[in-house]
Amino acid sequence: MSDIKKIKREYLEKLNRELNQDSINQIKTELFGKNGSISNEFKKLGSVAVEERKKFAADLNLVKEELQEKISKKFHELEIKEINEKLKNEKVDVTLPERSFEQGKIHPVSQVIDEISSIFSEIGFSVEEGPDVENEYNNFTALNTPDNHPARDMHDTFYLDNEKKLLLRTHTSPVQVRTMLKGKPPFKIIAPGRTYRSDSDQTHAPMFHQVEGLHIDKNINMGHLKGCLNYFIKEFFEVDKIKMRFRPSHFPFTEPSAEVDIGYEIKDGKIVIGEGDKWLEILGCGMVHPNVLKNVKVDTSKFQGYAFGIGIDRLGMLKYGINDLRAFFETDYRWINHFGFDPLDVPSNYRGLSR
């Protein structure tokens, strides 16, 4: 048996044993070090007869590669073993709490305003706004509610001057006036916003939210009004069918005027919208009074249309089962946490209003 084969057998046997890093390095030196067995074999290469040299070299290289491969495999095994050994001591209790993340909340009123805007956007309304402080003309007179008229008693007004010329708007209707005065028909707008009345009890807050709607064009009649509100209510409550009733009423700025009730019932202590034999008043509406149109310089022989006003807070209460109106404005952290919405939950037409 040649030396090469002997070396190979001897060292393969050695390498098959359990070895630590040092012993492997020792073997590596014994084979490939300056005076290593394999290195020495290579030194012999010159003295081998020419005719055998080629084979000798080939054999030697094969053995060299085999041993080298075996050694690196051995190292690798050792590494894996060491890592596994180490991991055994690295176990953490993953049931410990995760790092904290604080997500904020969107107030239900804001969410509902977004929902409302999204619905009306679909049928071509754009959003207008007006100031919270209004003059008496825009809030009342232009809206066909003259001074010393009992209709003014329907609104308990906050005044900002002794002459009662400046006030906090009692409804969003002055936005109608502003919108029509600065533009030309057709108008198709909604105007959500803060409104103020000086009464305060369990069901009234001195500040609340309304959304005004106004659609003025040629030949817009009460059928359009009914269709628009019917569409809105169905979309808002996300139901296919809704029981709705238009009831004659009176607002100085619309004629004919109506209040709209929706059907509901109480099931398991919760209010269910759309069915049942009870009625709930949710909004006021009507055809814009010719006096109002004249006040805002709209030609009543050509244009007519409807307007409506809806209580936003109340809609939110109904949709999301909130009982107490006053709680909307009391900034109780627990309440906001409970009823608030995730900021990523943006109401939209294509993803649906609510999840």
Added chain:
Amino acid sequence: MKFTIDWLKDHLDTKLKDTQIIEKLTDIGLEVESFQSSSFDTDNFIIAKILSTEKHPNADKLKICEVDIGKENTVKVVCGAPNARKNLLTIYAGPGSIIPKSQVKLSVSKIRGVTSYGMLCSESELNISEESEGITELLDKKYLNIVGKNFFKNNNPKVVDLSITPNRPDCLGVRGVARDLAASGAGKLKEDVKRKLKFKDATKFKVTITKHKNQGCTMFGSSLITGVTNKESPKWLKEKILSLGQKPISAIVDITNYVMFDMNRPLHAYDLDKIDKEIIVRNSLTGESFQALDNKEYKLEEDMCVISDRSGILGLGGIIGGTRTGTELNTKNILLESAYFEPRSIRKTSKKLNIDTDAKFRFERGIDPESIEEGLKKAAYLIKEICGGEVSKFDIQKIKSSKKNQINFKTSLFEKITGFSVSDKEIVKILNEIGFEVKPLKGLLKLSIPTWRPDISQPIDIVEEIVRIKGFANIKTIEPEKNRIKPTLNKQQKLFHFIQRSVASKGYYETVTWSFTDSKINKFFKEEKKEIQIINPISSDLNVLRNSIFSNLAFYTKKNLDRGFKDMSLFEIGPVFLGNNPGEQLTVIGGLRSGKISRLNWNEKDRIVDVFDAKRDTIQTLIEVGFNRNKIFIDDKTPSYYHPGKSGSIYLSKEEDNPVAFFGEIHPNIIKKLDIKTESLVGFEIYLDYIKETKKKLKDQKSQYKQSDFQKSERDFAFVIDKYFKVQELVEIITNIDKQLIKSVKVFDVYEGENIPSDKKSIALNVTIQSFDKTLNENDLEKLNNLIISTVELKSGAKIRS
């Protein structure tokens, strides 16, 4: 407006059931507030027998009674009445019942440790007599066999309560309601009974309406009724008055009230013998006063319409009478007044004096001027019938005559407005039934408006009448078209909605608070702004419009801290006010953060929130809105409610004149004065109006995509620099040295203390350098290195740290 169905049937022949009438009322625009028995729910008062009594263990005067209420189980009631004894028949009220006298709702309650289910009632508590000593004693003979039955026979008729809109004074009388119902097909309006009244010409009595520019009375009708015997009203009349929820007083007063509610014709009865010579209807003079029937003394201003005699004021016309000439049970001769007062005058006077009466409520809405005589007739007839006496001929003084108004109505307008059609014939029929006289006239209808309808003045009002009576259910539902001519939101509105959610996504809870606030809190945040007072605030601590978003946020943060929350982030987006004129307001988003970060955290060290938390939230929000961080400029001048050393203002670029936002710690003095108990309170405000015009649409802001693939290098520097030198400026100096090569400058250490002079600080920076053209060699880098050091030293006075 209240009435019973029976009363309604005095005027309306109808076959409809009560519930159908109620529905019909709602359908024609007379909103039914409620339909229920007048005084109280009689079912809750039960004839009961006391089976046994024992002494209350904890109270000498109380007894525990075992009571048979006709049910399988007896109930235990704690009772303090001395006459509560075994075998007594009495009246029991269970939990849930409302005691008529006190209006207290009973519930199961513990009395001195013993549970009592309901109570045993005294006669006075049930309003059946004044007897309040002890509980009711019922006779065995009459009641023994009906223990468990209701004590009260349910003969209280149900009362309709209508909420009448201000445009419909005609329906403030039962007859008006009946007329509307008849028109809508609910039945037939009964002919008004023509009563024969014999007049006797008694002594004439002088009534004058003085001519005055602002005379509030235009007609004054009167009748003298002499030799009457005033008395308690007969049963039918009493019941009518009671059904209104009012107290019967005397026949004369009850009759005037009855006529008012029946035909919406307010009247007033004077004791004729107490009037000094004559009636003068005139305007008051400043300082005049009189004692009104509500027992209050009113001091009048100039120009209020008063009824007076030679001695002075008798009453405020159409609002309230006076005590001096009020009728009493011994009144023998009366003067009955039936007048017309101008709504504006009534309203002005009653507002000034803050008086609200049934008469005032009606006159300010407009009474039928034609009802003067009819009202006198009806009342005089009833008085004569009940109290006897002789009626003089009516005297009617007028300074202005009423006339019927006319309208020309084109019937096509109806369909134009409502979208459905009704035949001309039916239109005429409806209008006739609600009192219009109709004359067809070449394609239109000539209408005379009934005098009881002051609300009707133009064709649109006629449309409303027809559609109301015809029924709103006839209006078609036209599906809305889904097309949009204009974007739903404008730029500023989009910003509002975006920034709201941007801030919320940083851990802030959104709140909505009043636009007004407490001036005592507001003053801490108002700076130079004008205080805007509310003239009639809802309460003294909500008396001004807020000048800052912080006033309410601070208040509610404190409230939540007091609730036990420590680490909170609250924000609000909404208006703050600069003045009391429309438009003098700004939209602000503001947030407050309190407490600590990572409190009670098992793997992170806690720390208090600080100015850099507020700064991150503000700047990150502005970046999300679309602004470039590298252009944002920070200044350290801020409003005085921020900590003077730990707050900043943000400009969208160095060139801007106004900051768009502030951030920082809230001034410790304010925290102390508001008694806010927290380790730390930081906040920010962003002014949406100031970021208005500065922005292109985001899609147009993106520059061309260009990146370098050549190797980048990083170099660290440490400069010792003046303590008050701003790092922002230092970074800017470095960045400006070579904007092509210097890609970023990061501050990774700020140090003051040992080895650094006390007026200096050490800033360590990491600069990333990369070229678009080549890989930079040592030489290039060294050159830039030296340039950075020399430029910084030259421009900032800093020294490189060796």
